[in-house]
Amino acid sequence: MCVLSPRLYIPLPPPQTTLGDIRKSIAEYTHLDLGTFKLIHSGAVMKGDSFPITAHSIRAGSTIQIVGNASPIPGRRSSSISSSSGRESKIKPRPTEETTIKVIHDEMSQVRTKLVPPLQSLHDTLVATPVVNKDVLRQEHTRLGEMLLQSLLRLDALSPESEWADARKERKMAVKEVQGLLDQLDAAWKAR
Structure with missing residues (x-):
């Protein structure tokens, strides 16, 4: 993905694409x-x-700035830019605070439905009974730990704008919750 100005994100075109093709797409x-x-x-x-x-x-991840005269840039006409290969590439609109909060809520919903139940089950097994099959428990501990770390990375990849107080608060609470689950997993594993 290539970033054009603070508001326009486009997929990175093929390496053989010329600067003129990029300029024409931006002009269009x-x-x-x-x-x-x-x-x-x-x-x-x-x-x-x-x-x-x-x-x-x-x-x-490159950033390209568009510098022109002082007149405002008109609104978007379409939601795609043609690349030099003739294919049309979809432009992803810049996320809003609402869409960012939705992504955070979706991630936490996945954590709560797919990771918390097996995490609780592993915790109960480690605390309640002597370890019978260490390899199975070790694999489950590793799997859950990796899944929680992936969730943390996805949350970390979100970067709400500084003025989006609600989105920043939601992200902070989500990171804290996932980190707490990871800490519980590690504490139960050490206590076995």
Whole structure:
């Protein structure tokens, strides 16, 4: 994914895509004329529309700034940009606070329905009975630990805007809950 300005995210096109193709797609998307804006990457104005994007070191996560005149950029016309290969690539809209909160709630719903019951079962087994089959319990401990860590990573990948107080609070509570489950798992494993 390549980030264009603070508001537009596009999938990274194939490496052979030229800067001119990117510029045309941006012009079409923003309704700006080709000559009315510059593209800046890593502090340098990108020139040479015939060069592939790899010549400008554009890769996944790169940020490209669009600099033009002071007139406002008109609203979006469509939800896709054509790449040089002729395929249409869908542009993912920037997440809103509501969609971010929904993603957090969905993640926690998955944790609560898919991980908490087996975690409780493992905890009860470790506390209540002498360990009979250590390998099975070790595998379950490892599996649950990895699943909880993956959940933490997914939550960590969300980066709510600083003004989204509710989303930041939800994310913080979700991380705390998952971390607490991971701590319970480790405490039960150590106490066996």
